Amino acid sequence: MVFDQDRLRERIEKFLAAVRQQYRVERAMLYGSYARGTPHDGSDIDLVVLSPDFKGIPKLERHQKLGWIAWQAETSYLEPLGFTPEEYDSADEFGLIGEVRDTGIVVYEAEPAAVRETPTVYSTERKTQGMKVVIPLAGFGTRLRPHTFTKPKPLINVAGKPVLGHVLDMFANLPADEFIFITGHLGEQIEQYVGRDYPQLKARYLEQQEMNGQSTAVYLAKDYLSGPMLIVFVDTLVETDLSKLANETADAVAWVKAVEDPRRFGVALVGADGYVTQLIEKPEDVTNNLAVVGFYYLKDSQAFMRAIEEQIAGDIKTKNEFFLADALQLMIAKGMKMRVQPVEVWEDCGKPETVLHTNRYLLDHGHDNSRGVEVGDNIIRPPVNIDPSAQIHHSIIGPYVTIAAGCQVHNSIIRDTIVDQGATIQNGLLTQSLIGKDARLSGRFRVFNVGDSSEVGFE
Incomplete structure (x- = not known):
């Protein structure tokens, strides 16, 4: 049997992302033939999941629930077992065990308690260290009134949790050094929610007082950025594998989806070499329908800040606002290599009817x-x-x-x-x-x- 460790990691991380929709995951540990790197045809992927939320749940029920999640997540051959951290620490020898960490899959060579200090690294170190995630969410959400009179749009509930929660869950597979939230209308509620439900995140909150565009919102984070960054808007939910950014070679990535009418969005024109030649915000022409979904990756965040400074100094606006597409276009014109990453699922959360559509989709897919x-x-x-x-x-x-x-x-x-x-x-x-x-x-x-x-x- 050919052993593909990248495929193994993808399966495990896809499963853990689904588990985190319902439980906090402290650690996940691989054991058995896959941990040893010697699986045979028919081998199961034996995984131990540690969560404090399992306390009080009978073990058989935990295993059944995790098995159901594995089946829904389409992670074939995965056989998960659930324990609380206390149960694991006091357990007898499990045998050969590996642990899924930010650095990859770590293999223990003996009883866990005896080798915690000197694990053996099984896979290569991931390359997303230093990643900052900037999340602008200062808008008033006027299309969702009266609900947004009393709560910010990212806290609208869909399928059991706020929209923002679904967005943050996407980062379970992508270690990030810091999350920078650009808040505005009712921003204190954002701080309370993240602090309560995602206490493990290193979070910073910056207030946008002047509402004059996306670029000025992101620029507020300038003093806290270095190295790679992600920009994520919470109007929409997408399904994508962010773990692939660990090996990204392009200077930038824009996530896109073909739509029938792109006039409400920014669109990307792609050349024969696969790189973006032009970004157009809210185009009049509907010939090109590759809409940007509100996800951007930039390898050099400070270079992007300089592009925004150039945009503002030149008063480069679209419909009287500073849009990211115009700043990115300045970088593309100077030789930045930006590729597109298509997504199959893109759910809007900006209007009542689209919130309900998103709720339907999420309920049909794991919630x-x-x-x-x-x-x-x-x-x-x-x-x-x-x-x-x-x-x-x-x-x-x-x-x-x-x-x-x-x-x-x-x-x-x-x-x-x-x-x-x-x-x-x-x-x-x-x-x-x-x-x-x-x-x-x-x-x-x-x-x-x-x-x-x-x-x-x-x-």
Whole structure:
């Protein structure tokens, strides 16, 4: 059997990214024939996952849940076992064990406790050290009002967590030195959320006071940047393998997707050599439909800061705003090699209808928790994501419903809807709806006595 360690790492990291949607992962350890580098046909990928969240969950149930996640993540031959860190530290010898770290897959040659100080490196060191991730999120989210009157757009809930949470989960496979959040409207809520739910991140918060474009937002991070950087906008969610940046050779990367109407986006024109020749923000011409999805990688962050300075000094704007595409175009004109990275999935979170579409997609792809929902006197139609603390009685829920913590739902029928924390719904008939935090919604079911071939409608 030919042993492909890169393919092995991809499978493990894809699985761990899926696990982190539900559990905190402290460590993940490979053991058995794959850890030794000597798998044979039919060998399983034996992986031990350590999480403090497993405390109180029976071991068999943990293993079954991890196995289900592995199956959903399409990580073939992966056989995961779940333990708490305390259980692992006090366990007897596991045998030959490896650990998935930022530096690759580390193999232990004996009982874990005896060799923690001198592990043997199995794969090459990754090259993303020094990476800074800049996340601009200072916008007002006007298209999502009234919800964004009281919370910033990145904290809109989809499929069980805020949009920002889904974005941050993407970086499970990409070690980053620091996350720089460019905040504005209700920015303190962003700080509270990241500090509470992602305490492991080294985070810095900078406030954008003048709303005059993407470039000026990113430029606020200038004094904290050196080396490579990623720029990520949270209006949209994409599916991409960021771990490949470890071996990136281009000067820059723009993630793209073909769309029917590119006029709302920036587009990339690609030459015969595969590199971008021109970036155009909000083009009038729809001939080129390769839209940039709001993800950029730059190998030299300070060179990009100088390009923004040149852009601002020259007052280079599109529709009266400083866009990143114009600053990047200055660098392309001077010889920067930027390639594009196509994505298959690009979900928008900028309008109510697109938020609901994103919720549907995520529930269809790994965020359905209907198997663990206590049905009681209700009917649950998957996929749904229902927080365990929600109280639901005499109701029909689903498909495509997200109900957050502390909600109360009674005598209601709900489908294709997102219900935020603490909301109460009584006698409701809801579809394609967004219900805000602590909202109270009550209605009444009508009683009809309708004869054959009748037609009744309501405006």
